[in-house]
Amino acid sequence: MELESIYTDLILEHSQSSHNKRHLDHADWCERGHNPSCGDDILLELKWKDNIVEEAAFTGSGCAISQASTSMMIDLINGKSVEEAKHLADTFLAMIKKIITEDSDLEVLEDAMAFKNISNMPARVKCAVLAWHTLNEALKNKKSE
Amino acid sequence: MKNFDLNSIRKDFPTLFQSVNGKPLVYLDNAATTHKPQVVLDAISDYYRNFNANPHRGAHYLGVTATDMYENARETVQKFVNAKSTREIIFTKNASEALNLIAYSYGMSLIEEGDEIVICISEHHSNIVPWQQVAKHKKATLKYLYINPSFTLDMDEVYSKITDKTKLVSIAQMSNVLGTIYPVKEIAEYAHGMGAKIVVDAAQSIPHMKVDVQDINADFMVFSGHKMLGPMGIGVLYGKEELLEMMPPFLMGGDMIEYVEEQSTTYAQLPQKFEAGTPNVGGAVGLAAAIGYLKELGIEEIHKHERKLTSYALSRLKELPYVKVYGPEQLDQRGAVISFHMDGCHPHDVASIVDTYGVALRAGHHCAQPLMKYLQAPATSRVSFYFYNTINEVDILIDSLKQVRKWLGHGA
Numbered sequence: 001m002e003l004e005s006i007y008t009d010l011i012l013e014h015s016q017s018s019h020n021k022r023h024l025d026h027a028d029w030c031e032r033g034h035n036p037s038c039g040d041d042i043l044l045e046l047k048w049k050d051n052i053v054e055e056a057a058f059t060g061s062g063c064a065i066s067q068a069s070t071s072m073m074i075d076l077i078n079g080k081s082v083e084e085a086k087h088l089a090d091t092f093l094a095m096i097k098k099i100i101t102e103d104s105d106l107e108v109l110e111d112a113m114a115f116k117n118i119s120n121m122p123a124r125v126k127c128a129v130l131a132w133h134t135l136n137e138a139l140k141n142k143k144s145e
Numbered sequence: 146m147k148n149f150d151l152n153s154i155r156k157d158f159p160t161l162f163q164s165v166n167g168k169p170l171v172y173l174d175n176a177a178t179t180h181k182p183q184v185v186l187d188a189i190s191d192y193y194r195n196f197n198a199n200p201h202r203g204a205h206y207l208g209v210t211a212t213d214m215y216e217n218a219r220e221t222v223q224k225f226v227n228a229k230s231t232r233e234i235i236f237t238k239n240a241s242e243a244l245n246l247i248a249y250s251y252g253m254s255l256i257e258e259g260d261e262i263v264i265c266i267s268e269h270h271s272n273i274v275p276w277q278q279v280a281k282h283k284k285a286t287l288k289y290l291y292i293n294p295s296f297t298l299d300m301d302e303v304y305s306k307i308t309d310k311t312k313l314v315s316i317a318q319m320s321n322v323l324g325t326i327y328p329v330k331e332i333a334e335y336a337h338g339m340g341a342k343i344v345v346d347a348a349q350s351i352p353h354m355k356v357d358v359q360d361i362n363a364d365f366m367v368f369s370g371h372k373m374l375g376p377m378g379i380g381v382l383y384g385k386e387e388l389l390e391m392m393p394p395f396l397m398g399g400d401m402i403e404y405v406e407e408q409s410t411t412y413a414q415l416p417q418k419f420e421a422g423t424p425n426v427g428g429a430v431g432l433a434a435a436i437g438y439l440k441e442l443g444i445e446e447i448h449k450h451e452r453k454l455t456s457y458a459l460s461r462l463k464e465l466p467y468v469k470v471y472g473p474e475q476l477d478q479r480g481a482v483i484s485f486h487m488d489g490c491h492p493h494d495v496a497s498i499v500d501t502y503g504v505a506l507r508a509g510h511h512c513a514q515p516l517m518k519y520l521q522a523p524a525t526s527r528v529s530f531y532f533y534n535t536i537n538e539v540d541i542l543i544d545s546l547k548q549v550r551k552w553l554g555h556g557a
Contacts, residue, residue: 012554039524061523063491
């Protein structure tokens with residue numbers, strides 16, 4: 001396993017950056033994501049404007065990979081429609097499972113493409129996907145509203 | 146007694162000699178499970194290759210031999226823990242099953258509304274969750290002994306929490322997170338004075354120190370084979386004979402019965418009463434071989450070497466200003482388990498990164514979530530030694546921890 005392909009500068013930067021790490025003043029939806037076996041625990045907060053993710057943020061604790069993945073996801077979904085956000089989450093999860101492998105199909109994920117090789121580190125896959133599964137749960141609830 | 150020659154001891158363990166990520170394996174996760182010496186692997190293989198029959202049944206040669214091997218293993222365990230009789234030794238799947246057996250059989254039938262069960266905050270989930278269930282079903286109260294800021298237990302805490310309402314105290318002799326060794330003999334004496342019974346969870350202690358159930362005066366004691374060189378899937382429950390006699394069976398089925406009528410059954414004598422179904426003979430034989438190996442090495446020699454490793458590791462960790470150790474500083478109050486947190490480095494990143502240097506350590510809550518909450522630590526990294534670890538391996542650990550800081554962008 002090449003550590004360089006996981007602990008990249010980009011991922012470290014995101015894991016230490018706090019620009020998405022806060023509570024929203026009036027969140028419309030809070031979704032908790034938790035990896036019980038390792039303790040990564042995030043609270044994803046979302047504010048809708050009609051069908052648009054107007055603002056997203058998170059709090060919680062976890063490893064560099066879970067924190068970076070959450071932060072990158074939030075950068076990506078801010079201002080996107082519910083459908084677009086859902087599509088991004090599905091694309092990310094398909095990338096991790098190596099269902100989508102072409103870089104050109106993954107470009108929509110922007111910085112989050114950095115996790116493309118996480119499956120080389122099987123023990124850490126659940127850290128990388130936590131935020132995206134949490135987002136999917138939140139979106140499910142938005143749809144059923 | 147064997148001469149404690151580390152090089153020749155290590156050669157007894159085939160799994161230790163392998164590369165992980167191109168580096169020699171440095172296995173520091175012995176509190177999770179230990180590696181197996183060749184004699185244990187041979188004993189298991191010999192049983193399945195040459196004997197392999199269902200014990201306690203039938204009169205054929207293999208069946209009789211399998212029964213003898215299984216019962217000889219029981220006698221080995223009895224002597225190892227200094228129980229009075231083999232009727233006091235019940236084979237289980239592991240320490241967790243043994244604790245469940247006590248909770249469901251003793252707890253559910255003998256604990257009543259308003260009674261108290263006392264455990265320690267540093268218990269493993271296996272010594273928490275079954276008691277929560279008993280307390281819930283019997284409307285009893287589950288109380289915790291809290292540790293002090295030095296990660297040890299004050300006897301005053303014991304005196305104030307164990308009362309005449311306490312029916313049962315269940316405590317690990319050594320914490321799998323902190324390494325703290327608790328004074329179970331003193332606790333047992335006080336608990337008995339209050340009319341309570343005591344369960345000693347020796348899963349972490351018995352691989353490293355002499356555990357004498359009569360000396361401790363434990364009412365019950367449990368441990369797992371795989372944490373002391375034995376195979377997975379075999380564990381032990383020790384119980385005082387008079388207590389086991391009055392307890393109802395835990396699992397029902399073959400091998401634990403005397404007479405079965407259409408609507409009723411009488412149960413077999415101890416220890417069969419608590420061993421329903423075909424037992425793990427290969428596991429018991431492997432465990433007996435493991436005990437034989439430990440005895441030959443000498444538990445005192447093991448303790449001495451592990452103390453040296455722990456002392457050295459603690460002093461080397463102290464050199465790193467960003468490391469905080471969760472556990473007692475005094476060597477006589479602790480075993481060879483060291484939990485720590487590295488500032489700015491999540492334990493999972495630590496574990497993944499040191500793995501690339503061949504170092505196996507554990508990260509997470511170590512099946513002790515209430516303790517982690519009490520310590521206000523979301524997770525820790527943990528190294529745990531066994532007698533086959535070397536001082537050089539501690540140095541490799543420290544070097545790889547320094548690399549973790551670099552990888553995570555904190556400089557050296």
